[in-house]
Amino acid sequence: MLRIGELAKRAGCRVQTVRFYEAEGLLSEPARSEGNFRLYDExxxxxxxxxxRCRCRDMTLDEIRSLLALRDRPELDCGKVNDLVDAHIAQVRRKITDLIELQKQLVELRRSCDSARSTRECGILNGLADEFIAREIHQ
Structure with missing residues (x-):
């Protein structure tokens, strides 16, 4: 049996992370010692x-919850697992597209200030301010 600090250390996370996953229902409530310490098993x-591992792959808590529910039912077909991962792949592709667009915008913004000037004349700061003003006017 492991206490919460030992569990966190072996999993490479913080104690607060373990408590969070318990509160989210992703980890079952552990047994308690006579001194009321949490006792976890393997x-x-x-x-x-x-x-x-799921979080390292940028999966949401809902996605993880779904995968765990499927994992807890080993007799089921894994088609739903494939569907979930396919949906996650599509989401990652959208994020990549969005990040590429963001990179283009940042490169363009950086080009607007190619030398050290006063911040009043800074192309980046002025560009960001002008973009905000333009967006506010169009809303």
Whole structure:
């Protein structure tokens, strides 16, 4: 049995992270010692590591919750797992497209200030201010 600090250390996370996943219902409530300390077993560690691997792949808590529910039912077909991952791949592709567009905007903004000037004359600051003003006027 592991106490919460030991579990967190073995999973490479903070104690607050373990408590958060418990509060979210992703980790089952552990047993308690006579001194009321949380006591986790290897299944908690395995599940926590699974959650952490999903988070490293930028999966949302809802996606992880769905994967865990499917994992807890090993007799089911894994088609729903494939569907969930396919949807996540599509989401990642959209994020990549958005990030490429953001990069273009930032490069263009950076080009507007190619030398050290006073901040009053800074092309970046003025460009950001003008963009905000233009957006406000059109809304």
């Amino acid at each position: 299944s908690h560690l395995e599940r926590l590591l699974f959650i952490r």
